[in-house]
Amino acid sequence: MKILIYAEHREGQLRKITYENISLARTLGQPFEVLVVGNEVQDIQEQLGRYGAEQVVFYKNAQLENYSADGYARIVAEAVKERQADVLLMGATSTGKDLGPRVASILNAAMATDCIHVEMEGDNLKLIRPMYAGKVQATIRLTSAVKVVTVRPNVYQASEAPVTAKVDTKEVSAPDFKTVVKEIVSGAKGKLDVTEANIIVSGGRGMKGPENWHLIEDLAQLLGAATGASRAAVDAGWRPHDEQVGQTGKTVSPSLYIAVGISGAIQHLAGMSSSKYIVAINKDPDAPIFKLADYGIVADLFDVVPRMIEELKAGN
Amino acid sequence: MNIAVCVKQVPDTETKVKLTEDKKAVDESEINFILNPYDEFAVEEALQLKEKYDGEVTVISLGPDRISSAIRSALAMGADKAIHLQVDENPQDPNVVANALAAELKNGGYDLILLGKQAIDDDHTQVPSILGEKLGLPSVTVVIKLNIDGDKVVAEREIDGAHEIVECTLPAIISTQRGLNEPRYASLKGIMRAKKIQIEQKPAQLSDDQLNIIGFEYPPQKNPGKIVGDSADAVPELLRLLHEEAKVI
Amino acid sequence: MPSKALPSFSKALFSGILLDELLFPYPKMDKEEAENLKLVQETFKKFADDKIDSQKIDEEAHIPDEVMNGLKELGFMGLSVPEKYGGFGLSNTGYVKMLEFIGGTDPSVAIMLGGHQSIGYKALILYGTDEQKKKYLPKLASGEMVASYCLTEPGAGSDAAGIQSKAVRDEKRGVYILNGNKQWITNAGIADFLTVFAKEPITDKDGKVKEKISAFIVTRDMKGVSVGKEENKLGLKGSSTASLFFEDVEVPFENVIGEPGKGFKVAMNVLNAGRLGLSGGSLGALKHVMRPALAHIKERRQFGKTLSEFEMIKEKVAQMTIDLFATESMIYLTSGLMDRGDVDYSLEAAMCKVRATEVAWNGINECLQMVGGLGFMKEYPYQRLMRDGRVNMIFEGTNEILRMFITLAGIRDEGEYLKKIGEALKGPIKGFGVLTDYATQWLKDRVMTEHIRDVHPSLANAKVQFETWAKNTHFSAERFIMHHGKNVIYREMRQERLANAAIDLFGMISTISRVDSLIAEKGEEKCKHEIMIANVFADQAWRRVRRNLLMMDSNADRQMGELSDFMVKQGFYPFATESMEILL
Ligand SMILES: Cc1cc2nc3c(=O)[nH]c(=O)nc-3n(C[C@H](O)[C@H](O)[C@H](O)COP(=O)(O)OP(=O)(O)OC[C@H]3O[C@@H](n4cnc5c(N)ncnc54)[C@H](O)[C@@H]3O)c2cc1C
Ligand SMILES: Cc1cc2nc3c(=O)[nH]c(=O)nc-3n(C[C@H](O)[C@H](O)[C@H](O)COP(=O)(O)OP(=O)(O)OC[C@H]3O[C@@H](n4cnc5c(N)ncnc54)[C@H](O)[C@@H]3O)c2cc1C
Secondary structure (H helix, E strand, O other): OOEEEEEOEEOOEEOHHHHHHHHHHHHHOOOEEEEEEEOOOOOHHHHHHHOOOOEEEEEEOHHHOOOOHHHHHHHHHHHHHHOOOOEEEEEOOHHHHHHHHHHHHHOOOEEEEEEOEEEEEOOEEEEEEEEHHHOEEEEEEEOOOOEEEEEOOOOOOOOOOOOOOEEEEEEOOOOOOOOEEEEEEEOOOOOOOOOOOOEEEEEOHHHOOHHHOHHHHHHHHHHOOEEEEOHHHHHOOOOOHHHEEOOOOEOOOOOEEEEEOOOOOHHHHHHHOOOOEEEEEEOOOOOOHHHHOOEEEEOOHHHHHHHHHHHHHOOO | OEEEEEEOEEEOOOOOOEEOOOOOOEEOOOOOEEEOHHHHHHHHHHHHHHHHHOOEEEEEEEEOHHHHHHHHHHHHHOOOEEEEEEOOOOOOOHHHHHHHHHHHHOOOOOOEEEEEOOOOOOOOOOHHHHHHHHHOOOEEEEEEEEEEEOOEEEEEEEEOOEEEEEEEEOOEEEEEOOOOOOOOOOOHHHHHHHHHOOOEEEEOOOOOOOEEEEEEEOOOOOOOOEEEEOOHHHHHHHHHHHHHHOOOO | OOOOOEOOHHHHHHOOOOOHHHOOOOOOOOHHHHHHHHHHHHHHHHHHHHHOOHHHHHHHOOOOHHHHHHHHHHOHHHOOOOHHHOOOOOOHHHHHHHHHHHHOOOHHHHHHHHHHHHHHOHHHHHHOOHHHHHHHHHHHHHOOOOEEEEOOEOOEOOOHHHOOOEEEEEOOOOEEEEEEEEEEEEOOOOOOEEEEEEEEEEEOOOOOEEEEEEEEEEEOOOOOEEEOOOOOOOOOOOOOEEEEEEEEEEEEHHHEEOOOOOHHHHHHHHHHHHHHHHHHHHHHHHHHHHHHHHHHHHHOEEOOEEHHHOHHHHHHHHHHHHHHHHHHHHHHHHHHHHHHOOEOOHHHHHHHHHHHHHHHHHHHHHHHHHOHHHHHOOOOHHHHHHHHHHHHHOOOOOHHHHHHHHHHHHOHHHHHHOHHHHHHHHOOOOOOOOOOHHHHHHHHOOOOOOOOOOOOHHHHHHHHHHHHHHHHHHHHHHHHHHHHHHHHHHOHHHHHHHHHHHHHHHHHHHHHHHHHHHHHHHOHHHHHHHHHHHHHHHHHHHHHHHHHHHHHHOOOHHHHHHHHHHHHHHOOOOOOOOOOOOOO
16 A cells, blocks of 8 residues: 655745655654655755655656645645555645545545554554544545545654655646635744644633733744634634644644633534643632643643743753 | 635534444534534635625535525625535535536526535635645635735735735635624524525535544643642742653753 | 413313322423424533633623624524514423523523513513514514513512502503612613513402503603613522612503413513423523532542542432432423413422422532532632532522412312302412312312322332322311411411422322433333332332421421521520530
8 A cells, every 4th residue: 555645845845744744654663755846945864864754756847836725635636546546645734634635536545634543454454543633533434446534733743764765856846726826925934833742831710811822822932832712812812723722623642732811612512622731720729721721720821830940941 | 706615514612522332433423513613714705705896606515405504604794695415414525515616606607605614513624725726726725815906816824923915816815714704693683584595405516525533532641730830939830741751942 | 371271181180180290201302303403402411511601600790792792693582482473392391491591501591591581571572562572573683672570679578469560551652651679680780671560550340440450561662761770699690680670761651461460460471481491490490510529429439439429419419410300301391381381380380499499509509519619619610510509599580489389379269169268368479379169169070089090010119109109298288277267378387288298299200201201212121210210219208208298287386487487586586505605
């Protein structure tokens, strides 16, 4: 069973999920190749080689500089055919979720979104994916000839296994684009997105107002974390929509999730319950968040968070 | 503007999902069903566009009999017509759903097709993209800002950590994300109006499932955590645990 | 109520007749209405989640304009206004369910909405002319006008027939001149449409002039209408409560609701109809606090166990559940009777109000108790719902007055046999359950029944208990009349016992009917807990009935009365203990 791993990149940089997927493919013991689609992508050979990719194919065209849904879909589908891959492995990122189904549709393939477990079972894949916002997990099997699988970021560790990657570059002709990306507007400069972050510090209604958010931001900065928020905080207009974690926000699975002044409503838990470690800071001992938290402090966040910042700054 | 909104009925976000004894399916007996929250943004956007440009909003939904209440919710918000594509059971493969919707949408002459970015039950997040391919139309997903001028569409979509501004032309498919608008509440007048609209019923055209669910499990139980303390004095201990026990910082 | 109304189940029960055909099968909502109601609830829930902050409403003693305007725009002010007048046209059952739902979200909002539509414009719906309805109902339904029900006065609370407000006809100008003042009127501060009860001199058949009550539509824009300052209350702080003053207000003749001089009946029937809304709202509030309370006892550990593992805590949880279920069964059985439109439901509605307000009060109290000191803290909802729920036992007829009503109206037909007593029973609290001659005759033609229809075997025991104690209650009521003759009206402690027995019996039969219908629908397997509740309730209820009936004959009522008289004369607690000689 041959696997083709779609390498995700933005602004010329390869993204972490690609390495995670290479590491995953190695454990499956199946032949795999990495597909890069774009124009200028940096350090392909070096980076992909470091994580163990021996064969890389680079489908290149100046018009592919920026991602375009239908344009990319055509190229990726072509690559799957040309490389005779049985499985297309992607990240369950915004790109993977947008592009995956299109490629699948072109190839008449079935697709599994957001898998948290991928394993060989005979000559097929056994896939586990959360449904109902993670309240249950489904084991699924795809029966189509070609299969598209997207894997949730941060579930598989990217582990290094240096080899020398062989990169075959192929100039492709760009198809007509029905949609054109005019511009990418980055959020606050250098801001880390919650879905990719290894550590997230999230604030809720307990923060009392946007004027106190510096506490969340300072703590996040010290930990190298992204900032998140509950819907209550977003609805109140304290935080932007893209920070909302939960059933109708982002689903995250960082190594560490710190919930500050968040009660832990079922819809919030749905978005972060698969975090490896959860810390809750809340003054209500009955707050449901404590049921899920690995570590909790039942106290006023306005005492606890400044103290954390202080201790971290002191390097203790 | 002739607008179609594809909606789905899903369990309420507060639902505790229970499995049947053999764990082959979800036990629906105690579930309260609602209109998929992301679809509300789609309905709202359609209504706003209709208010601006005139036209008609048709709600299309695929599912078993029980989905009529979700269709009514959308009608109660202000949609004009509804088509119910009937199935005995929701298909497991989103591709099958997209095929059936495409078959219905193909001949509707719609200028714009709106749907929520994802249904919060199976969370496949596939249908809007597949529809684009099936219908050969531009499709922009996870949209948080939409501007339509003549047949020119400018959409802002959310991607990880940034936003993309995308252009295309009508007819087009747009999948909606929170932030796009504030869905209106269905007023009592709207509910009464909806009651009088006849929902068009027709069997869905089903293709073969290529995605099979073998079974379900509950997510592994977390071990009960520990309360490190009840004042800020617990902070050093917390940091020590995170560093030494969890090894995450 | 139509003149050919059938007698009520409970009135017949006092007479030894079990009209089980009124109660079986348990009423079921129309499918289409049920679907609509679900949508309305969804709308309310979304709106409330986004916009209603109960703690803030309580603290600021005000429902924000955004919430008021939202409720109006969405149509919540016209839940029970018929569709042709621009409302949503809910059935009584649908309406009560909505108030339960709203009461379970925010009691202040529920009472604002209830004051407006359960009683505020109810007289217009029940007795208004088509013209009056056309003129006002659309505005009331849209919330352009908010309504108040204005009966209570400084000198007339429970004794509502004693109101002093006066309306005098000025034939030349075609208006009444209205003078008087009303007190503690819900929505007074925001209302534009006032249903005002006042006395007018009426000449009766034999030429005598008597002061009789009439009901008037008074609008806020009429000259001479003014509002007092907002009361500072224990609870329901967000709802407006204030006095209203009427000074030479000119009210056009066409603003009389119903017949002149028949206003007391209007006032009472509005309350009869409104009581279920309040009952539903009370239960909603209890359901609302049960959630956090149940979550707390599951988590909180003492003595190495969770609170939920302790027996006394279990007892509380089980008891409130049983009481809730039984009361709910009574309420929706009664609302079903209202929706039939051909039965007298006034007694049942009163029973529901008494039971629901007390079950809610006790239940909320127990929830607060279960969570301990936390329940006393303002950050948690327990204390607020307790404060909000307290007045439910006072307004829309105090529970004492309603107990008198239940017994006295209930035994009136028995009294009819002994003509004189029948007359006396009409006396004490005017307008008590106006049973039609038709119904009386209908009842007289019946013979005593000892059994109700067969029910599912799992409920057979409860059924036998019901039948046994229904019969005993009938005999007890008969003895009460025979022993005390027309003095029954002064024997309030006994009235209270009979009323309590009747409420328990109605609770038993309501649960039996509900669970019997449930079993028929879902099968016994799926109704395990419901069957258990019906049986435990029946067991608890018949023991209470027995005790109440025993105390009809053997009690310390005389001493209790004497002691109270002594105390009132003293004016303070006079019994000193050692070194506490300075009395409090
Ligand atoms: C359809 C639908 C979808 C939803 N989707 C989402 C979603 O995606 N994500 C989401 O988050 N929510 C979602 N919700 C909303 C969810 O139900 C909750 O309302 C929300 O998560 C509550 O946010 P919160 O925990 O910040 O606020 P609250 O529940 O108000 O909790 C605030 C917490 O702060 C604590 N606190 C207050 N002051 C202090 C202090 N000084 N020190 C310490 N602690 C303090 C309090 O004890 C409390 O526990 C959704 C709801 C619906 C109906
Ligand atoms: C928040 C609030 C809102 C209100 N809203 C309205 C409204 O919208 N419209 C309106 O018209 N009124 C309204 N009321 C008034 C309410 O209906 C009266 O308070 C109620 O009827 C009781 O009257 P009272 O307070 O004068 O008490 P009283 O009649 O003085 O009674 C005091 C006590 O004596 C008992 N009692 C009286 N008579 C007897 C008897 N014969 N036997 C045994 N016990 C007896 C009563 O049960 C009570 O316990 C409101 C009151 C409140 C507090």
